[in-house]
């Protein structure tokens with residue numbers, strides 16, 4: 001095999017950007033890389049393809065599944081294997097003539113001189129959290145006159161620093177000497193990327209776990225790092241182009257489309273850096289709390305578990321999830337439904353809960369199809385209206401094709417914030433109408449006039465909700481304050497208010513008296529109504545009403561409507577559109593139509609009556625057949641959303657058989 005290899009031909013396509021003589025020079029050089037994880041592995045392969053002939057490599061770690069997102073050596077065949085062996089094999093597979101010296105015990109202050117012996121450039125590939133080793137390696141390079149290049153993967157960016165012989169050292173730049181461990185890491189972080197271009201798009205800050213020394217990472221950043229670092233190696237070894245040395249730094253961010261060159265004389269002693277460290281201390285150190293041990297995710301194994309694990313992402317009013325599951329065997333289970341009529345003023349007839357159960361049943365069908373199975377659902381006829389119960393059997397059936405909506409089950413989510421007002425295209429509207437079960441249709445409220453009418457209705461209706469004493473405990477209990485994700489409620493981040501209004505709302509929710517006080521003297525309903533209804537009601541592509549073939553009357557009618565809702569919502573998600581339900585005007589209009597008492601406040605009844613007139617006018621002949629309303633539009637997925645408990649938490653034990661006599 002090695003006979004097939006010809007260095008000159010293998011790397012001949014480098015020639016042009018470098019000369020043949022320069023290529024030979026690169027072949028003669030030795031590059032040291034400590035750490036062969038995210039950046040180190042990519043550095044090795046990039047430099048191998050550049051034609052570097054000699055490497056000194058160190059890494060004592062083995063590959064784990066969590067390395068798959070970014071480490072070039074992490075693959076099924078290398079799971080559990082030493083990173084060093086794997087990367088050496090990969091590099092030799094590109095250039096079998098490579099001369100590689102390895103330190104399988106990893107680099108340490110004791111062997112750093114040996115590690116750097118004969119090395120022309122050191123490229124840093126060490127993990128972020130190995131400060132003592134990093135300091136020892138950088139100090140030795142400085143002492144031995146070895147250039148160092150370090151490219152840090154931050155978000156979707158690379159932040160470059162070179163430490164050149166005779167110039168500023170690592171210690172002079174980062175100034176970590178004598179600092180506590182946590183502050184050393186903060187200083188390292190702040191010094192790596194003075195431009196901080198990666199800030200502003202971290203969507204889940206809780207994923208930075210200072211205690212567990214873990215943080216989010218991307219392959220793109222590692223690839224950018226490899227390209228930038230190898231370019232430095234080329235320039236340093238061939239004495240080509242200008243090499244920026246610390247205190248100069250360079251960061252390119254592919255997310256913000258920005259490049260920033262920074263100059264921080266004095267390194268972390270520079271006033272801007274001191275400020276950044278002070279701010280960082282407040283922010284980062286706040287995270288330095290023991291992270292609660294994340295629950296071990298439940299791994300579904302049987303077909304029934306796999307189907308339910310996907311279906312549990314079905315939507316329900318206020319994320320109440322009025323269902324529990326009883327597993328009977330690998331392909332059979334029972335869905336125990338419930339409703340919230342005793343506690344939720346929006347669910348007095350259990351209909352929204354039944355609608356949610358319909359979305360669940362549709363999700364079961366879709367998830368089963370992804371397993372090549374068909375779900376046979378039987379509604380138990382003896383179950384109480386408040387506890388609908390379903391027996392589900394999964395059957396292997398010929399010609400079951402996976403529903404293309406299946407991948408979107410866990411993606412679909414409510415988007416309560418403003419969306420793009422780009423109108424829906426004919427193709428989008430057609431797809432949204434075509435996905436519905438027979439007999440269902442959509443009424444669209446589009447254009448400025450249509451959106452204004454719907455937004456006005458929502459704005460007026462929100463006053464009904466916010467001034468109704470019966471709705472107060474519902475609102476108080478469903479918001480999970482100061483949370484980005486919530487398994488059983490709506491996290492504050494997903495509500496759609498700005499932080500100030502959010503704080504005010506939280507204070508007001510302390511008691512109904514506070515709500516009344518704000519409403520009466522400070523127009524308390526205005527900020528949330530403007531932020532949650534009026535603005536997003538106008539900033540969307542369209543509002544819609546899902547219209548059933550006939551006014552729904554039975555459980556099966558409501559389940560069917562729920563199925564249609566889920567198909568519509570998933571189809572929107574598949575099209576890259578987000579959706580926000582707007583159910584309450586419809587619910588109050590129905591209560592009034594059916595003469596149901598839902599509040600004892602007479603002023604609220606009159607307000608609701610006016611909303612009903614508005615609703616009837618908007619919907620026309622479809623008013624009593626509308627089963628769902630919402631607004632939709634193009635939007636990124638919201639970073640904050642309701643989540644679900646693991647399937648294991650939604651399982652109930654089989655009910656004991658009834659005694660013969662009873």
Ligand SMILES: Cc1cc2nc3c(=O)[nH]c(=O)nc-3n(C[C@H](O)[C@H](O)[C@H](O)COP(=O)(O)O)c2cc1C
Pocket residue numbers: 313314315316317318319320352353355356359412413414416489490580581582583584641642643
């Ligand atoms: C029948 C039904 C009615 C809903 N009504 C509303 C509503 O009026 N306002 C709202 O903000 N969300 C509404 N939702 C959305 C739920 O709050 C949301 O689906 C739930 O919190 C789960 O979050 P997710 O959809 O982001 O997974 C409704 C959902 C369903 C299924």
